Amino acid sequence: MTAETGNDGAPVATDSEARRRRAADVAGKDGATGCRPGCGACCIAPSISSPIPGMPEGKPAGVRCAQLDDANLCRLFGDPRRPAVCHRFDYDAELCGRSRAEALARIAALEVAT
Ligand code: SF4
Numbered sequence: 719m720t721a722e723t724g725n726d727g728a729p730v731a732t733d734s735e736a737r738r739r740r741a742a743d744v745a746g747k748d749g750a751t752g753c754r755p756g757c758g759a760c761c762i763a764p765s766i767s768s769p770i771p772g773m774p775e776g777k778p779a780g781v782r783c784a785q786l787d788d789a790n791l792c793r794l795f796g797d798p799r800r801p802a803v804c805h806r807f808d809y810d811a812e813l814c815g816r817s818r819a820e821a822l823a824r825i826a827a828l829e830v831a832t
Contacts, residue, residue, distance in 0.1 A: 753809040758782075758790030759821035760807050764829050768801035770794075776801075779829045 765779040771794065772784030785793045785800075794800035813828065814821045 753814070754818065754821075756790045757814075757818045757821060758786050759814070759818055759825055761786045761790070761792065761804075763822050763825035766801060766803055768803055770801055771799050780826065 761783040762781070763779060765777060766773075766783070767776045769776060770783060770785060777783055783792075787793050792800065792804065794804075813824050815824055
């Protein structure tokens with residue numbers, strides 16, 4: 719495995735490491751349900767005002783984040799350049815629903831309402 723560093727020289731998780739850590743990090747608190755790795759709805763439906771590498775103005779609602787990879791996983795997981803808002807966004811059974819389609823629709827509705 720190749721060691722990677724961010725702009726500040728801090729170590730950055732490699733893809734496989736980041737995926738493993740993301741899956742562990744987002745598991746539901748009760749262990750029964752939780753974030754669906756590969757969903758990516760929260761990286762598409764909401765607007766994000768913070769700068770994101772590749773999207774210096776942030777991103778509008780409904781636009782795929784430039785850091786969301788083909789497997790719908792964040793390329794910046796474990797990277798200090800990942801916006802703080804992304805780190806704070808947590809799995810919520812009501813908001814995330816039972817499928818990616820439900821999550822996209824519910825997060826989009828919340829975006830419009832707020
Ligand atoms: S930076 Fe990562 S977690 Fe944040 S919206 Fe983009 S892909 Fe999702």
